[in-house]
Structure formats: structure tokens, C-alpha cells
Amino acid sequence: MNPEFLHKLAELVPQVEGFIYPNEIEIHWSILIVLYPYLTGLVAGAFILASLVKVFTVKEVQPVYRLSLLTALAFLLIAPLPLLLHLGNPLRSYEIFLTPNLSSAMAMFGFVYAWYLMVVLLLEIWFDYRKDLITWANESKFPMNFVYRILSLFSKDLTDEAIAFDKKAIRVITIIGIPSAFLLHGYVGFIFGSVKANPWWSSVLIPVVFLFSAIVSGIAMVLLLYMIITPLRGKPLDMPCLDRIASFLFYAVIVDFTLEGLDFIHRLYESEESIKILSKLVMNKLFVSLVIIQVLLGMLVPLFSMAAAKAFRFNEELRKLSYFVAAILIQLGIFATRWNIVVGGQLFSKSFLGLTAYKMEVMGLEGLLVGIAVLIMPFCVLAVLLKLMSPWKTAEEHAAGG
Amino acid sequence: MKKLPEQVKRLAAVFVIFLSSVLLIRAYAVPAALKDTDIHRRTAVERETARRPVYAGYTACRDCHDDVFTSRKKGYHRNLSCETCHGPGQKHADDPEATKPIVPRERSFCPVCHTYDPSRPTGFPQVNPSTHNPLKPCITCHNPHNPEPPEAPHECSACHGEIAGMKGLSSHALLDCTVCHTTPEGHKLTPRAVMPSKPEDREFCGRCHRKGAEEKDAPKVDLATHGEKYLCWQCHYPHLPEGMK
Amino acid sequence: MNRRKFLKAAALAVPAAAVPGLAQKALAAAAVTAYDPTKHLYGMGIEINKCIGCGRCMEACKAENNVPKEPFFFRTWVERYTLKNGHGGLAVEGIKPGELKPPAAGGEHHTLKSFFVPKLCNQCQRPPCVQVCPVGATFSTEDGVVLVDSERCIGCRYCIQACPYGARYLHPVTSTADKCTFCYHRVVKGLLPACVEVCPAQARVFGDFKSKADPLVRFRRMHMLHILKPHLNTEPKVLYADLDGEVR
Numbered sequence: 001m002n003p004e005f006l007h008k009l010a011e012l013v014p015q016v017e018g019f020i021y022p023n024e025i026e027i028h029w030s031i032l033i034v035l036y037p038y039l040t041g042l043v044a045g046a047f048i049l050a051s052l053v054k055v056f057t058v059k060e061v062q063p064v065y066r067l068s069l070l071t072a073l074a075f076l077l078i079a080p081l082p083l084l085l086h087l088g089n090p091l092r093s094y095e096i097f098l099t100p101n102l103s104s105a106m107a108m109f110g111f112v113y114a115w116y117l118m119v120v121l122l123l124e125i126w127f128d129y130r131k132d133l134i135t136w137a138n139e140s141k142f143p144m145n146f147v148y149r150i151l152s153l154f155s156k157d158l159t160d161e162a163i164a165f166d167k168k169a170i171r172v173i174t175i176i177g178i179p180s181a182f183l184l185h186g187y188v189g190f191i192f193g194s195v196k197a198n199p200w201w202s203s204v205l206i207p208v209v210f211l212f213s214a215i216v217s218g219i220a221m222v223l224l225l226y227m228i229i230t231p232l233r234g235k236p237l238d239m240p241c242l243d244r245i246a247s248f249l250f251y252a253v254i255v256d257f258t259l260e261g262l263d264f265i266h267r268l269y270e271s272e273e274s275i276k277i278l279s280k281l282v283m284n285k286l287f288v289s290l291v292i293i294q295v296l297l298g299m300l301v302p303l304f305s306m307a308a309a310k311a312f313r314f315n316e317e318l319r320k321l322s323y324f325v326a327a328i329l330i331q332l333g334i335f336a337t338r339w340n341i342v343v344g345g346q347l348f349s350k351s352f353l354g355l356t357a358y359k360m361e362v363m364g365l366e367g368l369l370v371g372i373a374v375l376i377m378p379f380c381v382l383a384v385l386l387k388l389m390s391p392w393k394t395a396e397e398h399a400a401g402g
Numbered sequence: 403m404k405k406l407p408e409q410v411k412r413l414a415a416v417f418v419i420f421l422s423s424v425l426l427i428r429a430y431a432v433p434a435a436l437k438d439t440d441i442h443r444r445t446a447v448e449r450e451t452a453r454r455p456v457y458a459g460y461t462a463c464r465d466c467h468d469d470v471f472t473s474r475k476k477g478y479h480r481n482l483s484c485e486t487c488h489g490p491g492q493k494h495a496d497d498p499e500a501t502k503p504i505v506p507r508e509r510s511f512c513p514v515c516h517t518y519d520p521s522r523p524t525g526f527p528q529v530n531p532s533t534h535n536p537l538k539p540c541i542t543c544h545n546p547h548n549p550e551p552p553e554a555p556h557e558c559s560a561c562h563g564e565i566a567g568m569k570g571l572s573s574h575a576l577l578d579c580t581v582c583h584t585t586p587e588g589h590k591l592t593p594r595a596v597m598p599s600k601p602e603d604r605e606f607c608g609r610c611h612r613k614g615a616e617e618k619d620a621p622k623v624d625l626a627t628h629g630e631k632y633l634c635w636q637c638h639y640p641h642l643p644e645g646m647k
Numbered sequence: 648m649n650r651r652k653f654l655k656a657a658a659l660a661v662p663a664a665a666v667p668g669l670a671q672k673a674l675a676a677a678a679v680t681a682y683d684p685t686k687h688l689y690g691m692g693i694e695i696n697k698c699i700g701c702g703r704c705m706e707a708c709k710a711e712n713n714v715p716k717e718p719f720f721f722r723t724w725v726e727r728y729t730l731k732n733g734h735g736g737l738a739v740e741g742i743k744p745g746e747l748k749p750p751a752a753g754g755e756h757h758t759l760k761s762f763f764v765p766k767l768c769n770q771c772q773r774p775p776c777v778q779v780c781p782v783g784a785t786f787s788t789e790d791g792v793v794l795v796d797s798e799r800c801i802g803c804r805y806c807i808q809a810c811p812y813g814a815r816y817l818h819p820v821t822s823t824a825d826k827c828t829f830c831y832h833r834v835v836k837g838l839l840p841a842c843v844e845v846c847p848a849q850a851r852v853f854g855d856f857k858s859k860a861d862p863l864v865r866f867r868r869m870h871m872l873h874i875l876k877p878h879l880n881t882e883p884k885v886l887y888a889d890l891d892g893e894v895r
Contacts, residue, residue, distance in 0.1 A: 002819065006717050009717070010717075010719075019726070019739035019740060020813075021741075021766070021812070021813025022718060022741050023719070023720065023813050023815065024813050026719060026816070028804040028808065028817065083803075087802050088800070088801065088821075088822030088823060089801050089802045089823065090801075092782070092800075092801045093801055095784075096781050096801070097428075098428070098436055098437040099799075100781065100782070100783075101781055101783040103777075103778045103779075104779050104780055104781045104805070106805050109781070118420075123413070126413070127409075130409055153409070153412040153416060155409045156408070157407065157409060161407065162407050162408065165407045194779075195775075195809050196775065196809075196811070196879055197775060197809055197811035198808065345808075350812070350813055351895040352895055353739050439783050442799055443786055443796070445796075446794060446796035446798070450794055450828060452832070453832035454832075455711070455830075455832065455836065455838060456711045457711055457838075457841045457845065459844060460844070482847050483844050483845055485844060485845055486845040486846075486847045490710050490711070514701050514702075515701045515848075517747065519699075521762055522699045523697060523848075526699055
């Protein structure tokens with residue numbers, strides 16, 4: 001047994017307020033499980049943004065279409081990692097595929113994930129990039145031409161019919177993809193929302209709240225990436241695109257805010273047995289992360305900043321600034337949302353008689369450094385993807401530029 | 403019918419190969435021991451069942467120590483398991499010579515159960531170890547296998563410490579328990595089966611508390627108008643009649 | 648000559664006490680093969696006003712089941728509830744075996760009553776922990792005990808989150824979920840769970856819902872019963888007699 005771990009638990013004992021069941025001193029789902037819904041949320045949100053282009057034919061957003069898809073893919077590839085790292089026995093994780101317990105929300109993870117990755121995201125990306133992959137394969141030198149050839153599955157058909165089929169396929173996949181993205185993140189919310197033992201989690205609204213906060217965070221993330229990467233490439237930002245994304249972001253935040261407000265008011269009005277301990281939780285343990293960061297900085301300030309950009313007809317530079325600030329604050333706010341749900345749900349005793357404490361370690365598997373590493377990894381994956389399958393270097397540009 | 407585009411065939415091939423290999427591997431290459439829930443449950447139950455007990459259980463002790471059982475039969479400790487005091491005994495039962503169970507003789511042992519604590523159910527024998535024959539091991543006076551006290555407790559506080567403590571601070575401090583309760587002898591042996599009496603009418607308290615009663619210090623009420631159909635102790639707690647904050 | 652003396656003599660005569668060892672093994676084997684789980688459904692009764700808060704059940708449980716000694720891991724534990732006069736006055740604390748200190752006096756309200764509440768896994772008939780386990784490593788046996796397969800548990804701790812009673816913990820050595828098994832290995836051999844065995848006050852009663860005559864049957868007949876958190880519909884098989892409504 002690890003004496004340091006026991007020492008850590010012993011340190012928490014004096015921080016307990018009121019009564020907790022003795023086994024509750026250990027916080028079981030920590031920073032890594034906070035990251036998991038955060039990452040999957042970004043996937044779902046980025047995908048929804050991409051599907052705006054294809055299904056709802058929002059032309060202005062076209063410049064970020066591929067960026068959104070690749071962002072979704074990068075985050076999806078890393079999303080299972082924090083789960084895996086968090087397991088007590090990660091080497092047994094294969095069991096989830098061999099003997100899934102059909103009544104377990106968590107067991108469905110493998111299937112929802114596989115469905116979304118293989119049937120939705122990879123397919124859509126493949127159809128969208130097929131033409132370019134063939135072109136790149138023809139134009140690149142060894143070994144890259146070979147890589148592109150494998151990625152295109154040795155497809156060679158560049159006839160108009162084939163290209164037209166690609167477009168049609170993308171549309172169909174996107175139409176399947178939207179409910180799938182909803183499923184992916186709604187399901188993550190269900191993992192929490194279905195725990196009847198925990199009144200902080202147990203709510204039918206939780207999956208919906210998860211979903212909309214996912215859309216918010218995903219759109220904001222793509223906006224951020226676009227605003228950072230484009231100047232780095234020495235290209236001008238496409239203002240109509242930015243404005244359009246920002247307005248979608250604005251409405252998504254409004255819906256998210258409304259839903260969370262509804263959840264809050266509903267709880268307060270029903271005022272069930274748990275209300276006392278939950279108010280203590282919010283006022284005591286979560287005040288900064290919930291009231292200040294999640295609601296004030298993560299929602300109200302961005303809403304105000306984006307609304308002001310619209311209402312006062314800011315010039316371009318000021319609009320860029322206000323969007324950029326809003327997107328960053330929204331990321332912070334959504335991360336705080338995940339934190340408040342996951343960690344907050346474990347800071348009060350199921351006896352409803354006391355609060356416990358969570359102290360994040362810095363080193364160690366469940367520590368801050370690993371958390372930061374996991375958070376950085378999707379961006380590294382994205383960098384590789386952007387290099388390999390450039391969203392900007394479309395076939396036309398490539399041909400024109402030589 | 404339109405021809406299937408070339409790229410669809412390729413994709414389909416990839417999917418078919420992938421899915422079929424996953425299914426085939428799961429069906430044939432993965433041993434049943436890894437995927438059969440029935441096997442898992444059975445082996446888990448077998449593993450659990452095969453664990454050796456640490457506590458042998460009271461019947462195991464009786465097989466050899468029948469003499470102790472006889473002496474315990476009528477005593478207050480008749481329902482205790484030997485291992486409550488003597489600790490886990492399976493090893494001793496397996497090999498009586500090699501391992502001996504613990505024999506707690508120190509004074510700190512019995513108070514784990516018998517120290518006075520207000521949360522303990524009233525009627526459970528409790529003492530204050532710092533005033534109850536200090537320093538002497540409990541077993542010098544009490545035989546733990548038949549813990550008959552040297553003299554039968556005439557003090558109710560031996561078992562009803564909480565009530566005694568409360569009453570001692572109240573204006574009823576000078577009243578003996580027997581003023582209000584008559585206690586059959588059997589109550590001392592089987593406390594829950596034979597209960598002491600409680601005052602059954604209002605006149606009982608009225609002897610001191612009704613208007614015009616002789617008792618000078620007792621507060622007076624008019625029994626005819628005060629409380630009506632309730633017995634006095636249904637509202638006033640006689641062990642602390644001043645009432646509570 | 649009683650059996651004790653006989654055994655002593657035998658131990659001297661027969662090398663290395665082979666007789667009792669073998670006999671024990673044969674007995675155990677016979678008991679196991681004869682055991683039919685479909686004929687049982689185990690449950691426990693807890694009589695609140697008998698518990699003296701000595702904590703011997705907690706110690707015996709740890710000794711019997713290899714539960715880590717540290718006070719953060721329990722298969723069973725005892726809580727002390729203290730109700731004060733006035734509305735809503737309630738203090739709860741966990742007790743440490745052998746270190747019982749009277750509840751803190753003071754506060755503006757007088758103590759109305761105080762009592763101990765032993766807790767353990769409720770062996771629910773509709774266990775939320777079993778429902779959520781992604782790999783089926785925790786399951787209900789036919790005789791109504793919820794077990795954890797420590798060789799399959801992946802350590803995701805969803806079951807710990809799902810248990811409304813805080814009855815589960817992550818075993819720090821195996822990194823798998825662990826909890827009370829009603830001492831399944833004892834029960835199938837006809838022994839009592841360790842906590843019931845050592846309880847000096849008979850506050851714990853172990854029995855079989857499928858039996859017509861056993862201590863649990865009488866317990867259920869003689870007492871007003873209560874289960875913990877009935878609104879969660881987990882259908883616990885640990886029943887409490889004379890439990891105060893304040894207890895969670």
C-alpha cells in the first residue's frame with residue numbers, strides 16, 4: 001500500500017465539515033474524469049459547427065469546415081485517454097468490449113465511441129478529403145505519396161460522378177452525424193445524470209445541459225483555433241465567417257445559460273431533501289468555480305462581449321478582440337462546468353450531512369501535470385493532422401499555386 | 403441500376419474486413435474464460451467461497467471447551483461469542499497447540515463495552531472506569547465467563563447511568579428511583595423481559611405537586627385544570643423536570 | 648475424558664495435528680458441495696437500541712476480510728446520531744472502535760437522545776452498483792449477496808459513485824472495488840458473518856428470507872422495520888428496527 005496516498009487521505013480528514021460516510025474521504029473521480037467530458041464536448045461541438053456548413057448550408061462558415069472536422073477528430077482520438085489512465089486496472093479495459101454489461105451506461109462507451117469515430121467522423125473526413133488525397137498522392141514524393149495513397153484507400157476515381165457522390169455522401173453522413181454527436185455527448189451526460197444516489201448529478205436535464213455546453217465549447221474552440229492559426233499562416237481572417245460563428249456561439253450560450261438556469265431554478269423550487277447540502281456546496285466549495293468562473297466569466301461576460309460587438313457595431317479589430325476574449329472565457333467557463341459537475345458531485349456526502357475536500361496532486365497519475373499533458377495532446381494531434389491533411393491547401397489552390 | 407462508385411467499394415471492403423476480423427477474433431481467438439460471464443461469476447463465487455474463515459464461530463469452540471460453555475450458560479455473557487473477547491480463533495481451532503487465542507486480562511479491555519456512554523442503550527451495564535475500583539483488573543472481581551457482580555447492583559445507576567446523571571442534576575436529585583418505580587427482582591437478570599413500573603395516575607405526582615400539597619419546594623398545579631387527560635410524565639420528563647432548552 | 652483432552656493426546660500421538668486439519672477440510676468440502684444457493688436469500692436485521700457502539704464488528708470485519716486497517720476503508724462501520732431539542736438539531740459522527748468518547752456536550756440545545764447506527768452494504772435486491780458496472784464484475788448471487796469479482800474489476804469506480812450508502816471503497820492494494828459480502832465464505836459454510844458473530848449485544852441478526860424459522864423471521868415479526876433511503880427503490884436486505892427517521 002502506498003503510504004503517501006494514505007497520508008494524503010489523512011490530511012483530508014480535518015477538512016471534512018459535518019459528517020461524511022467513512023469511505024467517502026477519497027474523491028474517486030478527479031481531474032482526469034473532469035477532462036473526459038470536456039474533451040468529448042469539444043468533439044461534439046466542433047462537429048456540430050462543421051455540420052452547419054453541410055446540412056444547413058451556412059456558406060459563411062465554409063472556411064472553418066475542415067478545421068472543425070479535424071479538431072473533432074483530434075479531440076476524439078485523445079478523449080478515451082484520461083478514462084484509461086484513471087482506471088485502477090487499465091490493462092483490463094478490454095473487458096468493456098468482451099463482456100459489456102448491457103445495463104451499464106458506461107459499458108456503452110465503447111460502442112458509442114466506435115460508432116461516432118468510424119461511422120461518422122472518419123467517413124465524413126474521408127469523403128471530404130478523398131479528392132485531395134488522390135491529388136496529393138500524385139504530387140508528393142516518397143514516402144508521403146505512399147501515405148496519401150493508403151489514406152485514400154488507393155482510390156483513383158476523380159470523375160465528376162465520383163466527386164458528386166462524395167458530396168452526397170458527406171451530406172448523408174452529416175445528417176446521421178448530428179444525432180450521433182448528440183448521442184456521444186448526451187450519453188456522457190447520462191453517465192452522470194443517471195446516478196440516482198447523487199442529487200447533484202441525478203437530473204434528466206444533465207444530458208441536455210452537457211450537450212449544449214458541448215456545442216458552446218466546441219464552437220468557441222474552433223473560433224479560437226481559427227483566430228490563432230490564420231494569422232500564423234499570414235492570411236487574413238475571414239470576417240463574415242467570424243461574425244457568423246460568433247452569432248451561433250452567442251445563441252448557443254443563450255440556450256446553454258437558459259438550460260442551466262432552468263436546472264438551477266427547478267432544483268431550488270422543488271427544494272428536495274438534498275437542497276440544504278447542495279446550497280452549502282455551492283456557497284462554500286464551488287463559489288469561485290461555479291458562480292464566478294462558470295456563470296460570470298464563462299457565460300455572462302462572453303454574452304455581453306458578443307452582444308456589445310453586435311449592438312454597438314464595433315469595427316473589425318474590436319470585434320475580433322471581443323470574439324477572442326469571449327471564446328477564451330467560454331473555454332474557461334465550460335472547463336469549470338465540467339469541474340463543478342464531476343468534482344462538485346463528490347464534495348458532499350451522500351448522507352447529506354457534510355462536505356469533504358478535494359486536493360489535486362501535482363505529480364502522480366491523477367495529478368495536475370498529467371491533466372495538463374492530456375489537455376495538450378489533442379492540440380499536438382491536431383497539429384499533425386493539419387500538417388498531413390491541410391484544410392487550407394485544397395486541390396484547387398494547390399493546382400493554382402503550383 | 404447505377405453502378406456503385408469505386409470509392410464505396412473500397413470503403414465497404416475496409417469495413418467488412420475490419421468488422422469481420424473483430425467478430426471472428428472475438429468468436430474464435432478469444433478464450434471463453436475471457437468472455438463468458440457465467441464462467442466469471444462461477445469462478446468469482448468459488449474464489450469467495452474458498453476463502454478460509456478467520457473467526458471459527460462459537461460452535462467450533464464448544465467442541466473442546468464445553469466446560470466453559472456450561473459455566474456461561476446462565477450468566478449475563480451467555481449470548482456472547484467466545485471470539486468477541488478472545489479474538490479470531492480459526493487458527494487455534496485448526497491447530498490448538500500451535501496458536502493460542504488472546505486472553506485479555508488488562509483493565510483496558512472490558513471498558514470498551516462497559517464504559518458509561520450516554521449513547522449506549524439504557525439498561526446496558528456501564529461503569530465509569532476512573533472511579534470504579536481504579537487500577538484493579540476487572541477480572542479480579544468479575545469472572546468474565548459469568549460476570550455476576552460480587553453483589554447484585556442495588557444502585558440502578560449501574561445500568562441506567564444516563565438517567566442517574568441527569569436526575570442527579572435535577573430538582574429530583576434527592577428522590578430515590580424506588581419512589582416512582584417498583585422493580586421486580588427478575589428485572590436484574592432479564593432486564594428487557596421484566597420491566598419496572600411507572601406511575602399510573604396523575605395523583606402520584608400530585609402527592610407533591612397538587613395545589614395545597616405539603617411539599618414546600620415543589621411547584622404546584624391545579625390537577626383539575628392542568629394537563630387534563632395526560633399523565634404528568636407524558637409531558638414532563640421526571641428525570642429532568644426543569645425541562646430542557 | 649472430554650474432547651479437548653482427547654485432542655491434546657491425539658496431537659501428541661499423531662504427527663503435526665493432521666487429524667483436526669483434515670477433519671476440518673473434509674467438513675468444509677462437504678458443506679460446500681451440499682450448498683444450494685437457490686434455497687437461500689440472505690438478509691440482516693439491525694436492532695438500533697441494542698447497539699452499544701463498541702466497534703467490535705468493525706474490527707472483526709477488517710480481520711476477517713483483509714480490509715486495510717486505515718480508517719478510510721470500511722465494509723462495515725458504526726455511526727453515532729445525537730438528536731437535540733428544538734427543530735433540526737442533529738449531530739452525526741463515525742466512531743472509532745475502543746475510543747468511544749461521549750458526544751460533545753454544549754451547543755444551546757439539550758440532547759434528547761443519542762444512539763448508534765451500524766452500517767454495511769445493504770445487499771440491495773435492485774443494486775445500483777450492479778446496474779452500472781461496465782464489465783459485469785460486480786453481480787448479485789442467487790442467494791442475494793452482491794459480490795465483486797476482484798479479478799475482473801477494472802477500477803473505474805462507477806459503482807462507488809452509484810452506491811447511495813457509501814458502502815464501497817477502492818481497495819488500495821488491488822485497485823478494485825470492495826465491499827461487504829455478508830461474509831459469503833462463512834455463510835455458505837453455515838457460519839455467521841464475522842460482525843454478527845462478535846457482536847456482544849446481539850444488535851445484529853443474520854438470517855435467511857427463504858427460511859420459515861430463523862432469527863431474521865422473528866426479527867421481522869417482532870419489530871417495526873425501516874430500510875435506508877427507501878425512496879431510491881434499491882430494496883435493501885439490511886433491515887433496521889427502531890431506526891430514527893433522521894438516519895441517512
